[in-house]
Amino acid sequence: MKHGIDLTLQIIAKSKNKAAPGLLASAFQSTNKTVRNLAASALVSKRSGEGLDTIIQNFDPDNSEQVDLVNQHRGQLVPVLHNAIIDKDQAPQAFRLAYTQNFYEVLTTLATYCLNPDNYKAQSETDRVQLHTNFLNFLDKYTAALESHDVNEYHLLYNTVLPNLIGILSARIREYRFTKYELTLTVYLRLYPFLSGSEAARELCQQLTYPDSPICTAACQRLQNEVDPYLIHFIVRCLDRINPPPVITQVIAERSDAPFLNAFLKSITKPVSIEMKTNLSNLPALPWVNQLRSILPDLDAESQCGLILFLQNLGLRGNGSDLRACLSKIFEFGQGKGRLEALTALSTFSEADVIQLVWDAAADADPAVQMEALHQLSSRDVPNSSTRIIQFIESPHEEIRHTVLKLLPNFRFNRFMQVFEQLDDNKRRQMFDIVRQLDKQTPVELSQMLSAGEPIIRAKALLCVDYCSAIVPLLEDALCDVLSRDNIPKLRSKAADQLVFGRKNESRMTLVQALHRDSSPEVRAAAKQSLENRPTYWAPNGDGEEEPE
8 A cells, every 4th residue: 555655646746737746745744654754755756846845835843754854855955945035935934944944054045135225125014024034033043053163063154154144245245335224234243253264254344443434333323322132242242252343342331321231241141251351351441330329220130240240350440449349339239149249259358348248248138148148257257257157046047047057067066075175164155155056956965964974974064054044944854863863962963053944843843852852961952042043933935834823
């Protein structure tokens, strides 16, 4: 059956009957895979080229079989596409195929046709707009491919298509003085960053170095008044080149309007190339840099990040003081990521005003800014920075609490006990106050120490409890064990003293038993004093006895 269908389709393909192309086209769209494949082979075999026309007109980029077919016969399709791409009836489908399957070869045909002012006049407004839109979209896709430096397409992109486009553009630029054809200028600015090598390319580049050149005058006017994405791309790409045209410096110096600055600064991203760093550092003083206070409200957060990169490479005068002042201003009046980037950039400055800014930023409402400030306080070794950092251990933001713990690794209970003997009593008290807030395992560790076999360990634990009476309710059971079972009267007496802050009825009863039964007068006296000084009840939100009726 397959052989019969194949034979039928081959006969139809060779037929001169006017209905033949339609039949093959229908077969090409069949739901039967075998029929579709056989129809495709028949269409490709048609000598007149009508078969390829049918493939173009019925091409579906979402159909993998058709995509494979097109890729297998690219060489045959290119000549047919050149004609179809500017044919009024075939153009939509021809462009769809060329655009989705990267037939960059047809760009030269589009350029030749679209850049001819006579063709511009001959078309209707609708056709003209659609064709020009398609051409510019395809040109943008082509320049993006140039930037990607795809080695597989290098020969086609650089050695075949680009020289042809340069030749076409050169011819139209010579006529620009008389035509003032704006599409020519648009294409010129899109291709300018890629012009190099040939004599024709150098001539095109030089157009922007002549102030009296019509193309230079028109380009300058457009750059000073419009904010189309391709113009911003043109400026940024030029900054990535050695010796950018003077018009770039002029535009950056003079334009301070929010739409331009938002679009331009957003395009300044890391990593900044060496060429761009050099070009930015060579820019003259820019008046709008001194107006940041009024400009910042109109810049979004992403643009503010680009502004910081721009300023860092601008070569501001004043031994860094100008940059510091700008960054401080961005932090004060900026927003979101912009403020965070400004604070991060200030990490290289150690002046007193910056340290104060970082100190204040530790309490910032933005958790990301707050974390950066805490990290800087830690890395700068600012006096009392640990005390400042510890203030945020109870932050409502989990990431802040985690940051505090990470920045103060020495303030753990086990680390505190390692250096216990090296500290005087005052420093022990200060460090333990921080440890108990940072290390939530402190009560557990102290309970284990109070139950330890070595008296010296129990003595250290009792001394730590002395440093913070608020921790006693978390240790009552362990302290009761010391009071009722320890062999050393001094330790029992210390436990009795501390249980004055206890809340449980069990600890009160342990004190009563010590008062009546302990063999040591010192312990009995301590138990008596604690019983006399303990409240007769605790507030209802406490863990102990309630107020008697």
